[in-house]
Structures are given as structure tokens and as C-alpha cells.
Amino acid sequence: MxxxxxxxxxxxxxxxxxxxxxxxxxxxxxxxxxxxxxxxxxxxxxxxxxxxxxxxxxxxxxxxxxxxxxxxxxxxxxxxxxxxxxxxxxxxxxxxxxxxxxxxxxxxxxxxxxxxxxxxxxxxxxxxxxxxxxxxxxxxxxxxxxxxxxxxxxxxxxxxxxxxxxxxxxxxxxxxxxxxxxxxxxxxxxxxxxxxxxxxxxxxxxxxxxxxxxxxxxxxxxYWDVRFTLDAKISAADAEAELTARLRESVRLRMISEVPLGAFLSGGVDSSAVVATMAGLSSNPVITCSMGFDDPSFNETEFAAMVAQRYATDHFVETVASDDFSLVDALAALYDEPYADSSAIPTYRVCQLARTRVTVALSGDGGDESFGGYRRYRMHLMEERMRDALPLGVRRPLFGLLGSVYPKADWAPRPLRAKTTFQAMARDSVEAYFNTVSILRGAQRSQLYSGSFRRELAGYNALEVFRRHAARAGTDDALALIQYLDTKTYLIGDINTKVDRASMAHSLEVREPLMDHELVDWLASLPSSLKVQGNEGKWLLKKALEPQLPHDVLYRPKMGFAVPLARWFRGPLKDRVRAALTGPVLSDSGLFDPDVLKRLCDEHQSGLHDHSAPMWTVMMFEAFLRQQGADARPRAPLAASAA
Incomplete structure (x- = not known):
């Protein structure tokens, strides 16, 4: 590295x-x-x-x-x-x-x-x-x-x-x-x-x-692109056996090193699979590193400890205060361009911990995309079944109307938060999935921008990124299509970016067995029914790992690597986020409507709405502008451009 x-x-x-x-x-x-x-x-x-x-x-x-x-x-x-x-x-x-x-x-x-x-x-x-x-x-x-x-x-x-x-x-x-x-x-x-x-x-x-x-x-x-052919003729039992062998080979290749080597162990399925496989290949205890939080709702260390105990790993845990927001400005310098995944904070910390023990660490990144692990995949498949029941020409006006009049109810129980579902039903598959993964939805972005910046965009919508990739996906399978979209966008632009910068900031090499291209190609040949069954994602991976990992690790609800933004922005970061959103850096950029930025702060800090995700996104953009000295003023296109 x-x-x-x-x-x-x-x-x-x-x-x-x-x-x-x-x-x-x-x-x-x-x-x-x-x-x-x-x-x-x-x-x-x-x-x-x-x-x-x-x-x-x-x-x-x-x-x-x-x-x-x-x-x-x-x-x-x-x-x-x-x-x-x-x-x-x-x-x-x-x-x-x-x-x-x-x-x-x-x-x-x-x-x-x-x-x-x-x-x-x-x-x-x-x-x-x-x-x-x-x-x-x-x-x-x-x-x-x-x-x-x-x-x-x-x-x-x-x-x-x-x-x-x-x-x-x-x-x-x-x-x-x-x-x-x-x-x-x-x-x-x-x-x-x-x-x-x-x-x-x-x-x-x-x-x-x-x-x-x-x-x-x-x-x-x-020279390469993943192709979801879904055409492999293989039984579930044979697929489990082959997956185990392929995972073992991928991990073995990534354990070649002349310097100390270990693994991240979050307590999730993917990192636990990597550690279990490493343990079977090593004559010495695997060095494992976990990051815990003092807030139980964000803490997974008990599950990591189950795996560490089962395989007698040399396990290190560091507990981070749930108010560990000291890295906000450092992240803007680290990533060089705007980057809004708040899990960059714990990722930075776990890399910092790992580097005190090893120079190389194996991770479980990439598993959700290839095995079908995200919760949003299951929701999308449910919506797809509903979309298939009615043509778009009927759905768009009917559910578009319902989506526009139904109130936004962040505070309500999940079954009563129907606005997002109605809006999804009014869209085609690609637009619906793009809307699902968007931090700020289309109308929110339009409101956020100043009138002059909207004119500068000339109608451009980031949805075009997904449209471009969808046109090359080569599949109309509902799950495979969104797996392909995530592989081309979120995996590269978010996850790999996050891990590369966080690890390299500490001179740590991170290797990714679940992103081995031969493994990814093979998984793309398997039918989607082996990846998501009913409400269970990563079905094949979990079945293959049942002999190796505790049931509670395999089948507990997915937690994610998150930080308590909503609480931060109503508590210790209340003044800081307001100063960023209403201060001179964003105002002078000419990109945003200052009244909308102020409203985001007021509504969030009063408890009326949870705007923590868009507020963090704006806050990190402000930090980028402030630190990098970028020029946001509109100009004519460059005379020569690599584009």
C-alpha cells in the first residue's frame, strides 16, 4: 500500500x-x-x-x-x-x-x-x-x-x-x-x-x-465489469460448499505479508466470516480489533466478543465516547472533496486502533453488495412486487398524488410513515432506488439551492448517474439491478473511499477478501433467490457460515457503523452546526438559500423534524469550502479538460 x-x-x-x-x-x-x-x-x-x-x-x-x-x-x-x-x-x-x-x-x-x-x-x-x-x-x-x-x-x-x-x-x-x-x-x-x-x-x-x-x-x-448473469445451475448445498472454498482462497491470498497482519471485527456477518476463515488458515491467534461506543444503541462489541472468544483471537477493543466529534474538521482535510458518510469517524478510529497492533488488516467490506445484505434491498424488492402489479402510467399519477398530500411523519411508527412508500410507487425502479439512497431527495435539494445555482444546473439531476449505470447493467432482475448500481456507485465512491483515506491516514493497509473479483463474478452468476429469501438477506452466506459462527451473530438485525448525529446536533454540536449552516462560508458561495439552511437548524433543534443527515451533509460541504479554498463561482468551461 x-x-x-x-x-x-x-x-x-x-x-x-x-x-x-x-x-x-x-x-x-x-x-x-x-x-x-x-x-x-x-x-x-x-x-x-x-x-x-x-x-x-x-x-x-x-x-x-x-x-x-x-x-x-x-x-x-x-x-x-x-x-x-x-x-x-x-x-x-x-x-x-x-x-x-x-x-x-x-x-x-x-x-x-x-x-x-x-x-x-x-x-x-x-x-x-x-x-x-x-x-x-x-x-x-x-x-x-x-x-x-x-x-x-x-x-x-x-x-x-x-x-x-x-x-x-x-x-x-x-x-x-x-x-x-x-x-x-x-x-x-x-x-x-x-x-x-x-x-x-x-x-x-x-x-x-x-x-x-x-x-x-x-x-x-x-477491461472488466461485473455481469449479473444469474444463470448458474447449482443447488443450495453445492453453492454453500463452493462459497466456503472460494472465501477460503480469497482470504488465504490476502494473508501473504511480511509485516504484522490482523483483521477488523465489528461483530457483523461479513467481518466475522473473514475472521473465522483466517482462524482456520493460521496456526497463530488472529489479531482482531473492534471499536465500541458508550451508547448501547450503537455498540456491537458483545457480538464481536462472541467471535473473538470462539476463535481465541488476540482481541483488542477500544470504546469511543458517543460524543467523539473531534474529527469533523480533520475529515474535510482527509478526503479532499466533500464527503458526508458520518461512519468515517468510527472508521478512522478503528484504523487508528489497528495500526497500534498491525500494518495490514483484513476487512469485511463489499459483502452487502455481492451477497444482498442491505435492508434497503428487501424493501425495494417488496416495492417492486407492488410496482409490477400496476403499470407506471397508473402508478405515477395515483401514488404521486398520495405522496404529495400524505404528511411526513418521522416521529410516527414505521407502518404509518407511508409518504416515502407512496413516492416510491410513483417512480420507475431506478428512480425509486435512487430516491431511497439519496440523502436529500430531489425536492429537498431544489429547495436547498439558491435560485442562481438552480439556473446554473440547468435542470441537471443526479439521477442521471444511476440512469447511466442502469443502461449498462445488462439485467432486469430487481435485486441484481440495484446490486449493480451499488457496486458502481456506493461501493466505490463511498465505502472504498472511506476505508482508503482512513486507513492510509494511519499508514495501515486494508485488504478486502469479499471484493475479490473472481468471487464477485461467481456470486453474480448465482440466482437472486440464493441471496435474499423473504426477509433474510445474505441467505447463502449465512447458511454457509452456520457451522462456524454463533446464531446470534448471523441472524441478529443489522446495526451498521453509525454515530448519533441527531443527538449531536441538538446537544454538543448545536451551536457549531448552526454557525456552519448560517455562517459566511456558505452564504458567500452563492449556492444555497440561507432561509432554508436556517429552517433546517430550527426544525431539527426544536425536535419538529430529524434533519441530521442533510445537516451533516451541508456541514461537511462547508468544512470543505473553508479548508480547501475551492471556487464556487460559476465560470465558463475550461479550454482543455480531461472530461
């Missing part, structure tokens, strides 16, 4: 400013405190910060092939590198190290752009081939590792593992992209491939980019 950065002159062989690249590398020191170096040659600079995991003594980067004509900087892990080495050696390649990084340069020489098809892992890398005058960029299939880039007006291609690296370049644009503001207030993050800054991009997951000097800037090329 590392940080990479650099520059490439797409037009000529101009000298790269060494001071700028040095700052780009230094600002990512936290991603790789074990070493750092930069390779310069005319028109090219490749910088690297190293967190040593594999071949601690010899795997330094930038790393070269035998004659020095190919050089790579790499962030991540190639888990199957030991399998590729003999094949490449048989083809005549000579290895000077025992690192997975060296596999990349020889695989490029052997297979060219198709080398990424052979890699099983999490990665973002940039490779320069002097003989071919080619810069090759790749990102892993599920976007575990980040990659940011921009093409500046002078033809300089600038890249880094984090936005803060790119922002060291004085010509980097800081103008906010209005459509990305709309996407952020819907989803709580800026989805791929854009960033909050106009002209600064993220390389899409499962994509490569091949640049050749003097040629037009290319479009990225997709």
Missing part, C-alpha cells in the same frame, strides 16, 4: 518541475512512511511513497525492468503475483526482487495492455515504457485503490493517489463543478469519474488509460 504521483508531458519532452513533484510526493507521506523516491527523465516524472509489506528489503519504487526501459510506480497489492512469476520466468524475464511490483513491469513486457487481465488484486499504477514512448495507467476492477488525474491546458498530465497531491500544482483548477455539487447532495460523495473540481477526474474502476506523446488525449478503456 503506497502513494503515487507524477507528471507526463503529452506534447513534448519538457523538463518536469522537480519542486512541484517533490511537494506532490511529500504531501502523501502518510500513505508511505517507509520510503520515497522520484524518477525523472525528459517529459516524465514518477513519484512514490512506500508502505513496505512484501519484500520489505528489496521492493523499492520506482521499479525498473532489466534494462531500465520500463519503470512503474504502484499502489496496492497483486495477490496472485507468486503464481505469475514462474510463468514470466519461463518466458525469459529475470526478476531482481521478490516483490509483487516487479511482476507488473514484466507482465507489461509480455502481454502489453492485457496484463491487467492477469492481475488479481487491488491496484492503481502508472508505467512508463521509454521504447514505446507510452504511459500506461490502470485501476483495479472494484476501485479499491484511488487514482486522480487532470490534463492541464498546457498538455501536462498530472496524477496522484489523492487529490491533495494534484493540488500542489499551481495550474490545477479549483473551480467547483456544479453538477458534482448536485451529485454530492444526493449521494453524500462525488461519484466516479468526476471530482468536485471541473477538469479533475478519477479513473473509473476496471479501466486503463494509455497515453502516447503527440497523440490526442484518449478515452479510458474498460
Amino acid at each position: 503506497c502513494g503515487i504521483a507524477g507528471m507526463f508531458d503529452t506534447r513534448d519532452r519538457r523538463d518536469i518541475p522537480r519542486d512541484i513533484v517533490g511537494r506532490m510526493n511529500d504531501v502523501q507521506f502518510h500513505r508511505g512512511p517507509d520510503g520515497g523516491d522520484i524518477h525523472f527523465e525528459p517529459g516524465v516524472a514518477l513519484a512514490h511513497r512506500r508502505l513496505a509489506i512484501i519484500d520489505v528489503g528489496g521492493g523499492h519504487q520506482p521499479l525498473f525492468n532489466e534494462d531500465g526501459s520500463v519503470v512503474v510506480v504502484f499502489n496496492g497489492e497483486i495477490y496472485n503475483f507468486q503464481e505469475l512469476v514462474p510463468e514470466l520466468e519461463a518466458a525469459g524475464h529475470r526478476f531482481a526482487t521478490h516483490s509483487d511490483t516487479e511482476v507488473i513491469v514484466h507482465a507489461w513486457e509480455q502481454w502489453g495492455e492485457a496484463c491487467v487481465q492477469r492481475f488479481r488484486g487491488m491496484f492503481a499504477f502508472v508505467l512508463w515504457d521509454r521504447n514505446r514512448q507510452t504511459l500506461f495507467v490502470a485501476r483495479d476492477r472494484l476501485g479499491v485503490k484511488p487514482f486522480f488525474y487532470a490534463l492541464l491546458p498546457d498538455g501536462m498530465f498530472v496524477f496522484g493517489s489523492e487529490l491533495k497531491a494534484l493540488m500542489q500544482h499551481p495550474q490545477m483548477p479549483r473551480t467547483i463543478e456544479p453538477q458534482c455539487v448536485e451529485e454530492y447532495f444526493a449521494l453524500g460523495y462525488v461519484p466516479e469519474p468526476r471530482t468536485i473540481y471541473r477538469g479533475v477526474m478519477k479513473l473509473d474502476a476496471g479501466h486503463t488509460l494509455t497515453l502516447r506523446r503527440g497523440e490526442p488525449f484518449p478515452a479510458s478503456r474498460e
Whole structure:
């Protein structure tokens, strides 16, 4: 796990400013405190910060092939590198190290752009081939590792593992992209491939980019996408057995390390599955880390303790006060662009705890998307059955009217909160699911924005992000479609972003067995009935784990990794959130209606409504503007843009 950065002159062989690249590398020191170096040659600079995991003594980067004509900087892990080495050696390649990084340069020489098809892992890398005058960029299939880039007006291609690296370049644009503001207030993050800054991009997951000097800037090329075929002919019993074997292989690959290794253990199904599998593969006790809260309604440590006791893990628990909001400002600096998942706070804390014991930690991230674990999936399937009973032409006017007149009743028992259900019934499947996951619904966002900003958006709606992905999903199965949407948006833009920044802030590598692409592909071939049955999500995973985990861990209600925002904003953060929402930073941006911001505070703090989620979203946007110095004023499009 590392940080990479650099520059490439797409037009000529101009000298790269060494001071700028040095700052780009230094600002990512936290991603790789074990070493750092930069390779310069005319028109090219490749910088690297190293967190040593594999071949601690010899795997330094930038790393070269035998004659020095190919050089790579790499962030991540190639888990199957030991399998590729003999094949490449048989083809005549000579290895000077025992690192997975060296596999990349020889695989490029052997297979060219198709080398990424052979890699099983999490990665973002940039490779320069002097003989071919080619810069090759790749990102892993599920976007575990980040990659940011921009093409500046002078033809300089600038890249880094984090936005803060790119922002060291004085010509980097800081103008906010209005459509990305709309996407952020819907989803709580800026989805791929854009960033909050106009002209600064993220390389899409499962994509490569091949640049050749003097040629037009290319479009990225997709080399992988998950396909929900649902066509596997397999019994439930055989599927359980195969899942157990595949999970064991995925975990085994991710336990290769020359430094201390452990796991996060939340007490949920996914992390417990990973720990149970690790215990079966290790002759030593697994080191496990859990984060507890002093508020029982947010605390899962008793379930983590059940698993830790069963497998005699070396278990560490840290209890965080439920008023642990000291990280609010730190998060804005950590994520570089607006990011509103409040579970970033406990994630930061559990990474901080883990780093005191290990350098590598395995997590259970990705299980909900592939196994069908979110509660919202079951609600969506119920609504889909209702939508199937009536055509959209009947549903839209009927339930649209009911949804508009039925009162919003956050305080009422769940069966009486029918407004959201009526609104969902008036929509098609994609729009309904988008509405379900949105932090601020369409009407709320429109009210939040100033009149001038609404005009600047020119009718753009963040729903288009989901429409674009749905058009490529290749399935009309109700569950598979929303699993695909989450895999392309929430998993990459929210979860992977959260874990990467929180872990790298503490120089901790986090590995993700449930996001192994071969496992994900296999699960996508299984019928949806093996994932959700009735009111039970993750059905197959739970059945497979029954011999290994306590019933109370497998079948208890899902809790989630949350913090008590509603209470914070009526108590210890009452004045702070009001100052942010009604202060000069948001007012001067010209993006928001100040009366609506004040009303959010008044209604929440009086107890009339729970506006904690939208208030947190606005608060984190204010912190971003205040810390990053972004320019929210409308401007003409950039003359040259990587978009």
C-alpha cells in the first residue's frame, strides 16, 4: 500500500518541475512512511511513497525492468503475483526482487495492455515504457485503490493517489463543478469519474488509460465489469460448499505479508466470516480489533466478543465516547472533496486502533453488495412486487398524488410513515432506488439551492448517474439491478473511499477478501433467490457460515457503523452546526438559500423534524469550502479538460 504521483508531458519532452513533484510526493507521506523516491527523465516524472509489506528489503519504487526501459510506480497489492512469476520466468524475464511490483513491469513486457487481465488484486499504477514512448495507467476492477488525474491546458498530465497531491500544482483548477455539487447532495460523495473540481477526474474502476506523446488525449478503456448473469445451475448445498472454498482462497491470498497482519471485527456477518476463515488458515491467534461506543444503541462489541472468544483471537477493543466529534474538521482535510458518510469517524478510529497492533488488516467490506445484505434491498424488492402489479402510467399519477398530500411523519411508527412508500410507487425502479439512497431527495435539494445555482444546473439531476449505470447493467432482475448500481456507485465512491483515506491516514493497509473479483463474478452468476429469501438477506452466506459462527451473530438485525448525529446536533454540536449552516462560508458561495439552511437548524433543534443527515451533509460541504479554498463561482468551461 503506497502513494503515487507524477507528471507526463503529452506534447513534448519538457523538463518536469522537480519542486512541484517533490511537494506532490511529500504531501502523501502518510500513505508511505517507509520510503520515497522520484524518477525523472525528459517529459516524465514518477513519484512514490512506500508502505513496505512484501519484500520489505528489496521492493523499492520506482521499479525498473532489466534494462531500465520500463519503470512503474504502484499502489496496492497483486495477490496472485507468486503464481505469475514462474510463468514470466519461463518466458525469459529475470526478476531482481521478490516483490509483487516487479511482476507488473514484466507482465507489461509480455502481454502489453492485457496484463491487467492477469492481475488479481487491488491496484492503481502508472508505467512508463521509454521504447514505446507510452504511459500506461490502470485501476483495479472494484476501485479499491484511488487514482486522480487532470490534463492541464498546457498538455501536462498530472496524477496522484489523492487529490491533495494534484493540488500542489499551481495550474490545477479549483473551480467547483456544479453538477458534482448536485451529485454530492444526493449521494453524500462525488461519484466516479468526476471530482468536485471541473477538469479533475478519477479513473473509473476496471479501466486503463494509455497515453502516447503527440497523440490526442484518449478515452479510458474498460477491461472488466461485473455481469449479473444469474444463470448458474447449482443447488443450495453445492453453492454453500463452493462459497466456503472460494472465501477460503480469497482470504488465504490476502494473508501473504511480511509485516504484522490482523483483521477488523465489528461483530457483523461479513467481518466475522473473514475472521473465522483466517482462524482456520493460521496456526497463530488472529489479531482482531473492534471499536465500541458508550451508547448501547450503537455498540456491537458483545457480538464481536462472541467471535473473538470462539476463535481465541488476540482481541483488542477500544470504546469511543458517543460524543467523539473531534474529527469533523480533520475529515474535510482527509478526503479532499466533500464527503458526508458520518461512519468515517468510527472508521478512522478503528484504523487508528489497528495500526497500534498491525500494518495490514483484513476487512469485511463489499459483502452487502455481492451477497444482498442491505435492508434497503428487501424493501425495494417488496416495492417492486407492488410496482409490477400496476403499470407506471397508473402508478405515477395515483401514488404521486398520495405522496404529495400524505404528511411526513418521522416521529410516527414505521407502518404509518407511508409518504416515502407512496413516492416510491410513483417512480420507475431506478428512480425509486435512487430516491431511497439519496440523502436529500430531489425536492429537498431544489429547495436547498439558491435560485442562481438552480439556473446554473440547468435542470441537471443526479439521477442521471444511476440512469447511466442502469443502461449498462445488462439485467432486469430487481435485486441484481440495484446490486449493480451499488457496486458502481456506493461501493466505490463511498465505502472504498472511506476505508482508503482512513486507513492510509494511519499508514495501515486494508485488504478486502469479499471484493475479490473472481468471487464477485461467481456470486453474480448465482440466482437472486440464493441471496435474499423473504426477509433474510445474505441467505447463502449465512447458511454457509452456520457451522462456524454463533446464531446470534448471523441472524441478529443489522446495526451498521453509525454515530448519533441527531443527538449531536441538538446537544454538543448545536451551536457549531448552526454557525456552519448560517455562517459566511456558505452564504458567500452563492449556492444555497440561507432561509432554508436556517429552517433546517430550527426544525431539527426544536425536535419538529430529524434533519441530521442533510445537516451533516451541508456541514461537511462547508468544512470543505473553508479548508480547501475551492471556487464556487460559476465560470465558463475550461479550454482543455480531461472530461
